[in-house]
Amino acid sequence: MERIGIIGKGLAGVITGLIWKTHLPECQVTIYHDGSPIEPVGSGSWPNILRLLNEVGWYHPEHWMTWDRMDFDQTPKTGILYEGWGYNHRWFHDFGISEYAMHFDPEAFTNYWCKSGLFDVVEEHVTPDDLMDDWIFDCSGTPDNFDNYYTLENPLDSVVLGNTIPIKSEVTRAVATPDGWCFEIPLRSSTTYGYLYSTTTTKDEVAVKNFRNLFKVAETKTRRFKNYCAKMPVVSDRVFLNGNKYFFIEPLEATSITGYMYWVDSTIEYIRGKQTKEQIVSDNLKMIQQNSNFLLYHYQYGSKYNSPFWDYAKTLTVNDSEFWNLIGDSFRGDWKAKLNNKYSYFNHHSVIMAHYNLIGNNFEDMLKTKLNK
Secondary structure, three states, X not given: OOEEEEEOOOHHHHHHXXXXXXXXXXOEEEEEXXXXXXXXXXXXOOOHHHHHHHHHHHHOHHHOOOXXXXXXXXXXXXXXXXXXXXXXXXXXXXXXXXXXEEEEOHHXXXXXXXXXXXXXXXXXXXXXXXXXXXXXXXXXXXXXXOOOEEEOOOOOOEEEEEEEOOOOOOEEEEEEEOOEEEEEEEOOOOEEEEEEEOOOOOOHHHHHHHHHHHHOOOOOEEEEOOOEEEOOOEEEOOEEEOHHHOEEOOOOXXXXXXXXXXXXXXXXXXXXXXXXXXXXXXXXXXXXXXXXXXXXXXXOOOEOOOOHHHHHHOOOOOOOHHHHHHHHHHHHOOHHHHOOOEEOOEEHHHHHHHHHHHOOOOHHHHHHHHHOO
16 A cells, blocks of 8 residues: 655645545555644635546545535635736636536635545654655645745735625636735635735735725735745655645636646656656646746736836736747637647637737637637
8 A cells, every 4th residue: 555645734735635545545645734724715726626526526435525515615616707907807717618616715625634534644743754655745835945946927926815704706806906916706604805916016005905995805914925836846756845835826817726736646647657757847847837927928918007016017028939829829820720729727718818808809709700710
């Protein structure tokens, strides 16, 4: 029986354990943690999180999930509603008519799985060197220093968090503000907000004031963050980084969970001898950098606000010929042949939809024209 040691009981740690329990249901997974609480803020996701939970239920029927049985403060999520971005100012990035994701409380989610019996859970501060497990995933949070990390280009470095009463909604709102943008995540028990901004252009007290005025949120907490990616996430032949220990990118498009999942699948491919260490590191670094590029592109055409933040954000351009070729292809060719193409975690449809909405075109009319070509 293979033994999997995971350091950290946040989302990355628990998701890493769940994926192992679908690839190798009989493996022994132990989660080690030091008792530190995770951030009590709502989370978004992509449909693959529900597909993962469905797989867990197939292999471990005692944890078969339905919308009624789940107890993660969850609500369905059909996509992301952009408000105030670019020249169109309002558009919806949907998951497709047959796809759902979920909004949920990460603390409730991780607490459930840590008490589920699928994992052994040990409250103890450990390092990878302390563990004798066959494979170790270090998901222990933000690194102490960034000497061995790449910086990912992004205009944001701070967030003010708050919550209000629950609302009835099945979308994540991404609302442009004078200082950046704000997410709105509807949970069953509350609505959580994150007002993202840059200290390059906005003072903390100004961000807090604008947050309260625009979204009527009274309780606030301010957090700093960096956008980064580890240069070498395979620490040794049996130790891998994941979660914030590996990378962090701002929450526009809610790609973090998808990033964790892709990486665990890649490490299992390496462990099984189906890919080399060099290949999985190179491929995943490319996906993370492309993800960062796509998010950065959302700022290139400004917003409905003429403000110092948006003037600054527009100066940070995407430096990737593959991305620009993808955009260029959308002017020249038949989109049908490209719908399954991918850029990072995104399909061709998602990239060009964002592009045409940002520049002010009617994307749905253009889609009909291109697909009937």
